[in-house]
Amino acid sequence: xxxxxxxxxxPVMSNTVARIERxxxxxxEVLVRVGQRVGADEVLARxxxxxxxxxxxxxxxxxxxxxxxxxxxxxxVGNRVRANEPLVQARSAFVRGSRTPVDGVVSAIDPNTGxxxxxxxxxxxxxxxxAPGFVMDVQxxxxxxxxxxxxxxxxxxxxxxxRSGVLRLMVTDPxxxxxxxxxxxxSAYAILIGGAGISAEALRKAVAEQVRGIIVGSVHExxxxxxxxxxxxxxxxxxxxxxxxxxxRQTDDPGLSLVVTEGFGAVAMSAxxxxxxxxxxxxxxxxxxxxxxxxxxxxxxxILPLRRSSTASNDLAYPEVRxxxxxxxxxxxxxxxxxxxxxxxxxxxxxxxxxxAMAVExxxxxxxxxxxxxxxxxxxx
Numbered sequence: 001x002x003x004x005x006x007x008x009x010x011p012v013m014s015n016t017v018a019r020i021e022r023x024x025x026x027x028x029e030v031l032v033r034v035g036q037r038v039g040a041d042e043v044l045a046r047x048x049x050x051x052x053x054x055x056x057x058x059x060x061x062x063x064x065x066x067x068x069x070x071x072x073x074x075x076x077v078g079n080r081v082r083a084n085e086p087l088v089q090a091r092s093a094f095v096r097g098s099r100t101p102v103d104g105v106v107s108a109i110d111p112n113t114g115x116x117x118x119x120x121x122x123x124x125x126x127x128x129x130x131a132p133g134f135v136m137d138v139q140x141x142x143x144x145x146x147x148x149x150x151x152x153x154x155x156x157x158x159x160x161x162x163r164s165g166v167l168r169l170m171v172t173d174p175x176x177x178x179x180x181x182x183x184x185x186x187s188a189y190a191i192l193i194g195g196a197g198i199s200a201e202a203l204r205k206a207v208a209e210q211v212r213g214i215i216v217g218s219v220h221e222x223x224x225x226x227x228x229x230x231x232x233x234x235x236x237x238x239x240x241x242x243x244x245x246x247x248x249r250q251t252d253d254p255g256l257s258l259v260v261t262e263g264f265g266a267v268a269m270s271a272x273x274x275x276x277x278x279x280x281x282x283x284x285x286x287x288x289x290x291x292x293x294x295x296x297x298x299x300x301x302x303i304l305p306l307r308r309s310s311t312a313s314n315d316l317a318y319p320e321v322r323x324x325x326x327x328x329x330x331x332x333x334x335x336x337x338x339x340x341x342x343x344x345x346x347x348x349x350x351x352x353x354x355x356x357a358m359a360v361e362x363x364x365x366x367x368x369x370x371x372x373x374x375x376x377x378x379x380x381x
């Protein structure tokens with residue numbers, strides 16, 4: 001089995017223009033215009049999200065017939081109320097539960113059932129840019145699309161919404177995992193760089209210390225299930241034939257974002273990726289963990305905005321696999337390892353597995369060369 005990326009996106013895209021989609025969770029107001037330059041903390045749009053109504057059974061609380069609640073209530077339909085304000089007349093105000101639960105408006109009084117409905121004030125949601133850039137597209141009432149010169153690092157699996165933070169290197173070798181005792185208050189609001197993996201315990205510790213995100217080479221599936229609270233969920237399967245990952249609406253945001261660069265298990269992060277991330281220690285970055293292989297393909301990624309935009313290119317053409325290029329291997333026998341292409345077959349070739357496919361010959365240091373399917377290599381751009 002090998003990992004297969006249907007889009008062919010290389011794991012590293014240097015000096016490109018990253019497109020960042022920022023969308024409101026509920027229709028609202030867009031505050032910026034096309035062509036405007038924005039900072040990472042600038043508010044792009046805002047929305048007022050309605051909350052579920054609160055229903056109070058006044059008749060039951062006061063032990064009176066439902067038809068009599070109109071006489072004892074202090075408010076009428078349409079009146080504004082404050083949290084913990086008496087809902088009924090003074091003589092009944094000391095009955096437990098007879099105070100308004102939230103700030104809001106009395107939206108309904110039902111004398112047939114004795115229920116009073118209070119609609120809470122909507123909650124303001126502010127959508128920030130999370131990365132500096134330019135507004136390239138505005139979707140009215142919904143959000144905007146930003147473009148920013150950046151280096152992009154793509155993973156194979158992840159979860160969590162978009163978050164920004166400062167990169168913090170946690171290990172000195174790509175084979176080292178992040179452990180819970182490494183995470184302390186100094187990691188707050190940071191994006192942690194690890195090596196071989198991370199445990200569910202360390203992920204929970206990171207949430208407690210307000211870590212924004214984590215990027216590692218691999219993670220055991222059982223640790224992800226444990227952290228997300230779905231250890232026995234049978235509908236979540238991973239593998240080349242069925243990647244049934246939790247849908248965006250099926251799980252709450254876990255409190256941080258995770259990007260895995262190599263795959264499941266205990267695999268070290270590839271050396272070129274680790275060296276690149278290490279060189280960016282203490283730099284601002286944006287992490288997106290959302291992963292989707294159905295409908296619209298979406299890979300998790302880490303965006304490193306460039307300080308200078310003169311070298312950024314809009315050309316996202318994928319690099320060609322040819323003799324002499326450095327590649328990352330995706331087959332399970334060499335997952336995450338680095339090699340150099342010696343030969344690219346021009347016709348289908350029979351591999352050790354017995355399958356005929358377009359293949360490439362790869363060499364690693366002074367070891368004998370070997371052949372792998374063309375789909376099992378990624379050019380390190």
